[in-house]
Amino acid sequence: MNILGQLHFSEAAKYLAPSLLHGFGVVVEATIIGFFLATIVGIFIAIGRLFGWKPLKAFLYGLLEIVRGTPLLVQLVYIYYVMPLLINLIAGMFGYKTDVQITPLTAGIAGLAINYGCYMSEVIRAGIVSIDNGQTEAALVLGFGRYETLFRIVMPQALRGIIPSLGNYLVMMIKDTSLLAYVAVNELLLRTQTFASQTFYTIEAYTYLAIAYLILSVPLSHLVKFIEYKLSSASR
Amino acid sequence: MFNIFELGKNYGDNEVLKSITMRIDDGEVICIIGPSGSGKSTFLRCLNLLEVPTSGQIYYDGTLLDDKLDTKRLRREVGMVFQRFNLFPMFTVLKNVMYAPMHVNKMKKKEAEELARSLLAKVGLANKADAYPAQLSGGQQQRVAIARALAMQPKMLLFDEPTSALDPELVNEVLTVMRDLRKEGMSMVVVTHEMGFARDVSDRVIFMDKGYIVEEGAPVEIFNHPKEERTQQFLNRVLVGV
Ligand SMILES: Nc1ncnc2c1ncn2[C@@H]1O[C@H](COP(=O)(O)OP(=O)(O)OP(=O)(O)O)[C@@H](O)[C@H]1O
Ligand SMILES: [Mg+2]
Numbered sequence: 492m493n494i495l496g497q498l499h500f501s502e503a504a505k506y507l508a509p510s511l512l513h514g515f516g517v518v519v520e521a522t523i524i525g526f527f528l529a530t531i532v533g534i535f536i537a538i539g540r541l542f543g544w545k546p547l548k549a550f551l552y553g554l555l556e557i558v559r560g561t562p563l564l565v566q567l568v569y570i571y572y573v574m575p576l577l578i579n580l581i582a583g584m585f586g587y588k589t590d591v592q593i594t595p596l597t598a599g600i601a602g603l604a605i606n607y608g609c610y611m612s613e614v615i616r617a618g619i620v621s622i623d624n625g626q627t628e629a630a631l632v633l634g635f636g637r638y639e640t641l642f643r644i645v646m647p648q649a650l651r652g653i654i655p656s657l658g659n660y661l662v663m664m665i666k667d668t669s670l671l672a673y674v675a676v677n678e679l680l681l682r683t684q685t686f687a688s689q690t691f692y693t694i695e696a697y698t699y700l701a702i703a704y705l706i707l708s709v710p711l712s713h714l715v716k717f718i719e720y721k722l723s724s725a726s727r
Numbered sequence: 728m729f730n731i732f733e734l735g736k737n738y739g740d741n742e743v744l745k746s747i748t749m750r751i752d753d754g755e756v757i758c759i760i761g762p763s764g765s766g767k768s769t770f771l772r773c774l775n776l777l778e779v780p781t782s783g784q785i786y787y788d789g790t791l792l793d794d795k796l797d798t799k800r801l802r803r804e805v806g807m808v809f810q811r812f813n814l815f816p817m818f819t820v821l822k823n824v825m826y827a828p829m830h831v832n833k834m835k836k837k838e839a840e841e842l843a844r845s846l847l848a849k850v851g852l853a854n855k856a857d858a859y860p861a862q863l864s865g866g867q868q869q870r871v872a873i874a875r876a877l878a879m880q881p882k883m884l885l886f887d888e889p890t891s892a893l894d895p896e897l898v899n900e901v902l903t904v905m906r907d908l909r910k911e912g913m914s915m916v917v918v919t920h921e922m923g924f925a926r927d928v929s930d931r932v933i934f935m936d937k938g939y940i941v942e943e944g945a946p947v948e949i950f951n952h953p954k955e956e957r958t959q960q961f962l963n964r965v966l967v968g969v
Contacts, residue, residue: 628777631802632802633826634802644815691872
């Protein structure tokens with residue numbers, strides 16, 4: 492009994508590989524843009540929750556509760572399907588006829604940015620708090636303003652300290668892009684599903700899919716570990 | 728430079744400063760001494776608004792310190808040196824010194840670097856320009872911190888126990904720099920436990936206890952003929968072995 496003899500890996504590869512290669516591009520694009528935006532969202536939520544005025548703090552806390560209390564998949568579906576309907580409905584109530592639509596990839600990236608931004612904001616907040624208040628005071632007495640002090644002196648040190656944690660979020664985000672299949676983003680999973688249902692090379696197709704994610708995430712997670720090691724040995 | 732009237736500061740129910748009235752003149756060197764917890768740091772930090780006073784008034788150059796006087800201007804003109812140096816660890820020594828002139832005073836990079844190098848030479852650390860703070864001894868770090876404060880070309884410097892975090896053998900290199908500053912006519916207010924320095928260098932010594940100025944006067948008077956009981960007790964305690 493030779494299990495490989497029953498399967499058609501090379502034939503599956505021939506047709507699936509080009510498609511997966513395109514899916515690769517989508518995943519990389521969604522992750523890079525999504526992670527960049529998530530970092531910005533995270534920084535602003537962290538700063539808002541630390542230094543913002545009370546109503547803003549309350550709003551951000553509410554947002555955090557909602558985002559952490561619902562699955563990413565539900566958030567993606569909500570942004571892609573529900574938000575445009577909601578906007579059109581509300582516009583309609585004011586007498587405007589609109590047909591707002593959102594492309595799958597935009598919805599997907601927005602969902603990743605908001606979801607990850609919320610989780611990352613907690614890490615960023617902890618990073619900011621961990622910086623000795625003496626740094627802030629030293630900058631203030633030199634004549635820097637509050638926000639200049641925050642962005643020039645405190646943030647760079649805070650981010651440096653949390654690069655490993657942020658790196659782990661990056662690796663997680665790559666894998667979570669598979670959820671974008673459910674809002675019709677033609678990424679790896681959706682392409683594999685389509686291929687498998689057309690050819691019935693189910694075992695082969697999903698095995699290749701798993702390998703594709705491994706190719707993306709394993710080197711990256713080792714890179715994160717390496718950076719973590721470099722940072723800890725460099726921090727004197 | 729400073730005129731202070733009935734300055735008070737509370738932390739909740741804790742009255743840390745109770746009605747401090749004094750003036751600080753141009754070119755004066757004032758040392759503040761007193762037991763731990765007497766409010767010395769708090770007083771110093773009220774002068775550059777790191778702490779906001781609860782009551783009383785502080786006039787700086789005739790202007791009342793409140794929102795009318797730009798806090799940033801005050802801080803550009805009144806520099807501060809901390810007990811724990813607080814250098815920026817991610818910058819080199821040179822960048823630590825030239826950073827504020829460049830970004831606060833918008834000085835050109837070349838000028839700022841020249842200024843920084845000359846100040847580092849002045850505190851005896853020209854050869855450490857490219858080192859990082861963590862590679863320096865405490866005494867060297869504190870001298871960099873002084874150069875960093877000087878780079879803003881302040882009219883006055885506040886020191887909060889600048890030598891208290893240093894190993895004994897490193898204290899003098901910092902005090903020497905401060906003595907040089909006094910010779911150049913820099914106004915300074917120094918909270919210190921270095922009684923020798925207070926006696927030799929200051930124009931006026933202030934003894935604080937429990938949020939009050941108990942006694943002030945020329946160093947000879949305070950150290951040789953203290954009028955107040957509490958001053959005598961404090962000096963007896965700290966001068967053992969000096
Ligand atoms: N941020 C703060 N919040 C609450 N209480 C404070 C704060 N800063 C200082 N205090 C209190 O104020 C009092 C005076 O503190 P301060 O640091 O001014 O004393 P000090 O004379 O500088 O003492 P030391 O010689 O130990 O530095 C202390 O009882 C301290 O606990
Ligand atoms: Mg103190």
